[in-house]
Amino acid sequence: MASTFETVGVVGLGTMGAGIAEVFARAGIAVVGVETDPGALERGRGHLDGSTGRALSRGRLTEAERAEILGRVAFTTSLEDLSDCDLVIEAIPEVMDFKRALFTDLDRVCKPSAVLATNTSSLSVTAIAATTTRPGRVVGMHFFNPAPVMRLVEVVRTVSTEDGLAEEVAGLARRLGKTPVTVADRAGFVVNRLLLPYLNHAAALLEQGLSTRDDIDTAMRLGAGFPMGPFALLDLIGLDTSYEICEALFRESRERRHAPAPVLRELVTAGLLGRKSGRGFHGEEPPANPSAEEKPSASTVAVVGGTAANGTGAADGAAEAFAERLSAAGFKTTPVEEADLVVAVSRTPVIEQAVRLPHPARLVGLNLVGDQVAEVASTVLTSPGAAQVARGLLRILGRTSVSCRDRAGFVVGALLHPHLNDAVRMYESGYASMEDIDTAMRLGCGYPAGPFEMLDRLGLETVRDGLRALYAEYRDPSFAPAPLLDQLVTAGVRSIRDLSS
Structure with missing residues (x-):
């Protein structure tokens, strides 16, 4: 029997839970908001008042519309008040024991036909559902923060979910004005399963000394076109949250790239959690000294191509x-x-070009990325002065320089190619469609293009060869090209999205 979802309960009225309650109330659905005690309940009411008040001040709501939204939400500290709800969503902290205990209570309180949903971003929905007598009526419904603004909702079905229920919940998400992506129950679902390994990899490369925090952020923002650099995004998400998601991914996959980078663990242990604590990868820093900017002092420059060994070739x-x-x-x-x-x-x-030159200390590698960025790669022989001159020269040419060590992929390729490879593996496993993966990353992360759109733009062979170089250098199995990517390049296929047409 199809569910109508006319009354919805939300348990946990922090920033996320209050946002979810607002989303349902905006769609004309009655909401019962539950918190543990009167103080927390008032804070939850404050979140809702503040959010709708900001929308009013910006002209996105009228006074009458705001009053209607707030009038649809009832506040309570008793789970018993959820007994008549058609759907109950929990938005409590990401602690499995807390969620399992809550679902045991919800199973007792809610009517048999009610759907129970978890807003978890990475924990096993199956394990949560197993604490109830109705595992077939349990799904994941993962909203993104801020819930009233972000359009994506990941709908997660388990092996026990009743046939058709995930589609009904996806339909509800559309009723809310959201774009649903329906996936199976794997740690991280789509967005976090792709996003967090990329962010964790950036932290590992920072720790290895490939480049600096600011240069890596700049490379991925201006070079790859991402809305934020990885360290700015880690600070926004919260380093503790990021750490826990990586741990959940590693527990399931046992892949080295999913194990939290040591620097991430260190910062979390020190209480440096990002924006929420005032300091994480970024924090209070002295202002830049304009007089310290590099100025080119070389009067003569030689330019060689990547295939020229000693500058004599074309x-x-x-x-x-x-x-x-x-x-x-x-x-x-x-x-x-x-x-x-x-x-x-x-x-x-x-480096192989450098050792063949009469003055190897004068050589720098240069990789032009897009229209704005140039990666300046220093070998172990490159003099600091040569790298400094190259950066100053690039500034005159209107390019933003990113300094890095002479390693496979430099910065952008080392981060972007494995990230795209993960998306190919996700599709190849049958976990999600290309369209859903692209949609999830565009809407959930603000990407200008989805992973498969990026693959086609960069070229399948370019990404495949970049991965081969990374694998040869680091010997990490996760860098090996996905078999599907290898096969498509061998077959001469130009667009991976042709497979889904």
Whole structure:
């Protein structure tokens, strides 16, 4: 029998729970909001008052509309008041014991036909459902913060969920004005299962000294087009939350990339949790000193292509274009032997080129990423002065420089290619469709394009070859290209999305 969902209960009225209650009330649905004690209940009421008050001040609600929304929410400290609800959603802290205990109580209190939903972002919905006598009526309904604004809802079905129930809950999400993505019960679902390994990988690369925090953030924001850099996003999510999601992923997968990076554990242990504590990866820092900006001091520059070993071969197209820009800016290009600075325009490490030069300390690798970023790779032989000159030169050319060590993938490739590979593996396993994965990452993370759209834009072969280089360097099995990606490149397929058409 189809559910009507005319009365909904929300247990836990923190920022997320109050936001969920507001979403239902805005859709004309009666809500019963439950908290543990009168103080918490008043704070929950305050969250709802504040959110709707801000919408009123911005002209997004009228006084009458706000009054109607607030009038649809009843507040209580008693779970017994949920007895007539058609759906109850919990939004309590991400602690499995707390959730299992609550669902045992909800199973006792709620009518047999009621659907019980968890807003968990990473815990097992199956394990939560197993505490009830109605596992077939239990689903995940994962909203994103802030719930009134974010359009995505992940609807999670378990092996026990009744046929058709996930589709009914997805229909309810559409009634709320949301875009649902329906997935099976795996840790992290879609968004966190793809997002957190990427963020954790960034923390690991920082710890390994590949690049600095600010340069990594800049590379992924301006180079990859992400709305925030990984460390800014980790601070926004909360390092404790991020740590727990990584732990949940690792418990299920046992993959090395899912194990929280040691620096993440250290910061959490120190209580440096990001924005919520005032300091995380980012915090109070002294202002930048404008006089410390690098200025190019090289009068002559040599540009070589990524395939040229000693500067005598023909530079590739990217190198030629870069050399032309240098000349137009007034820099003198010269043969390698006479140059103060040698720039190797390359997508791959340049140490082998450096050792063949008469002055290897003068060579830097340069990878142009998009229209704004240039990765400046220093080998173990590169002098600090050469890297400094290269950064100053790039600033004159209007490029933002990102300094890094001479490693496979540099910064953007090292982070982006494994991230896209994870999406291919997710699709290949049958867990979610390409369309749902792209939708989830666009709406849940604000990506300008979904992972499969990015794959097509970058080129399947480029990403496959980048992964092969990462695997050869780091020997991490998760960097090996997904079998499907390898097969598509071998078959000459241009667009991975052709598979879903």
